[in-house]
Amino acid sequence: MSPRAAGYDVVVVGAGSSGAAYAARAAETPGRRVLLLEAGPVFGAGAAPGVLLDGTRMAAARPGGRYADAHPARLAGGAERTIVRGRVGGGSGALNGGVFLRARPEDFAAFAAGGRDAWSYRSVLPVLAALEDDRDFTGPGHGRGGPVPVRRPDPLLPATEAFIDACRSAGHPEEPDKNAAGPPGVGRLPLNVVGGVRHSTALTHLAPAAGRPGLEVRGRTPVLRVELDRDGRAAGVLARPDGGAPEPVRARTVVLCAGALRTPQLLMLSGIGPPAVLRGLGAPVRAEAPGVGAGVQDHAMVVLGARGAPPRPPGTEVAQAALHLPDLEIMPYTAPFAELIGPGAGPPDQTGWGVTLLRPRSRGALVPLSADPADPPRAEHRHLIDGHDRARLRAGVLHCAELMAAAGLEPADPPPRGTAALDRWIAERASTAVHLSGGCAMGDVTDQWGRVEGVPGLRVADASLLPRVPSRGLNATAVLIGELLGRHAPEDSR
DSSP states (O other): OOHHHHOEEEEEEOOSHHHHHHHHHHTTSTTOOEEEEOSSOOOOTTTSOHHHHBTTOOTTOSTTOTTEEEEEEEOGGGOEEEEEEEOSTTGGGGTSOOBOOOOOHHHHHHHHTTTOGGGSHHHHHHHHHHTEEESSOOSTTOOSSSSEEEBOOSSOOHHHHHHHHHHHHTTOOBOSOTTSSSOOOEEEOOBSEETTEEOOHIIIIIHHHTTOTTEEEEOSOOEEEEEEOTTSOEEEEEEOGGGOSOEEEEEEEEEEOSHHHHHHHHHHHTTEEOHHHHHHHTOOOSEEOTTTTEEEBOOEEEEEEEEBOOOOOTTOOSBOEEEEOSSEEEEEBSSOHHHHTOTTSSOTTEEEEEEEESSOOOOEEEEOOOSOTTSOOEEEOOTTOSHHHHHHHHHHHHHHHHHHHHTTOOBSSOOOSSHHHHHHHHHHHOEEOSOOBOSSOBTTTBOTTOBBTTOTTEEEOSGGGOSSOOSSOSHHHHHHHHHHHHHHOOOOOO
16 A cells, blocks of 8 residues: 555645754654645755755745745735745745844743743754754854754955944944844844855755655645544645646644645635635635634835945855844845846845834734635735834834945935825835744644644644744744754644
8 A cells, every 4th residue: 555545644734944844853753654745846955946046146036936936915005016935845945035043032932922831932942053053153052063054144245344334333232143142233144045055944954854764755736725534633635746636645643834824725725714714715614713814924124225236246145234123124135136036126226225123013814815725815914004013114214224324325215204204105115024924823723832723633833823923034933943843742643
C-alpha cells in the first residue's frame, strides 16, 4: 500500500517560512511520516532559479510573477491595491529583502499573555538561538551552527553612513545588535543574505532534510480544504496535484502553514469559521469559530522618495541599516524600487526611505470573495482608522524628512506640515509592509500550540496564530513559529 493510501502521521500545508521549518523539525522524529504540500514549485538543492536566490534584489515580488500569490487589499483611505506573497518553496521568505529582525521581548509578552508560557521571551530565546548561525555576535541569546545564516552588512554605502550620522546627530542611540533586547536605536540590520544569496527556508531547512526518510515534499499541489470525519476531527486534506483531479490525502494531524491570508481561507472553506461567512460561501458549518479571518494586523508603511540614485556596487544588500523607535521604523533602501523590484515599481531616479508603524492599534479582517480555493480573499487592512496610529505615522513621516535633510538629501515629494493635509498625504501614499498577522489568533481560534479549538487533529503554525503583529518585520518570527511548534508541540493521539 502506498504511503498516500495508508495515510501520514502529519500533513503540513504550505512550504513557506513557517511550513518548511515545521516539516523539517517534525520529520526528525524516527518513524514519523510527514507530507509537506506546497501550492507553488519546490526546488531541490542547487535547482532554484536565480531570481529566488538573488538577495540583492526583490525581482520575484511582482504581481503576475511565476512565484507570486497576488491578492486584493484595501489599504488606508480605502485605496485598492494588489499585494504579493510567495507561492514557492520558502514562501515570502524567498522573495523578500532578507531582513532577519527578531520580535521584541514585549511582543513575546503579549503572545504569552493568558497562560501561553511557551511564547514567553525566556521560552523562545533558546529556539531563536538554535535556529541561527550568527556571523557577528556570539553572546548570550545568539547561536552558531543553526540553519539560518545571519550577518550585518559590511562595508556600508556612503548613503547608509550618512543616514546613521543623521540619526546620531538627532540624538538617537546606537543599536549595534538589533536582535538583542536592548534599547532601540540606529544600527546595521541583521540579514539572512550571505554572499548575495537569500537564505529562505527552502535552502536552510528543506534542502538539508531532502534525504530524510520520513519526509515527502510535493510542490505544485494546492490544498482545497481540510477533510473532517463525521465526529468533526481532521482526517486529512483534499489536494489538487499538478492541476489534476482533486485527491484526498489521509493524515492523523493536519498542520496549516499557508500564511495569514490562505490559512484562514482554508479554515472557512472547510466549514470552520463565522457561521454567517460560511453560509455565504455555501460551506457547511462544521465548527463555529467567529475569530477566523478577524482581527488581522499589518504594518502600514509610507515611502518617502529622495532625489537621486547613488552608485550601488554589485552585491549590495536591499537595505543596510534602520532606525527603530518603540513604535516606528525608518529604513532607507539602497536603490530605487525600479532597480530592486523592476520597471514600474517606482520612479527610477528616487531612492526610497520606508517609514513603518510598528505597533498599530487598528485591526482589519479577511473577506472571502468566493468559494473557489484559487480565489484569494481580500485583506481589509483598515490601516490608520485609529487616531493614535495616524498621529504616530505623522510623526514618523516628518522625522524621516528631517533625517533626509540632515543626510544631505532632497525629498522628491515633501510632506505638508498641517495635520489634516498630512493625513491626506499619508492616506494617498500608505501601503503595507506585507507582514500580515492574525486571523487564527492564539487564545481565540487556537491554543498556544496552534491546536484549533473544537477540531481535534487540526493545527495552525504560521503568522495567522499571532494575536498581534510583531513590532519588527515578520521574517524571523515566521521561521520561529515553525521551529518552535515543529520541535515542541505535543503529538495528537487517535
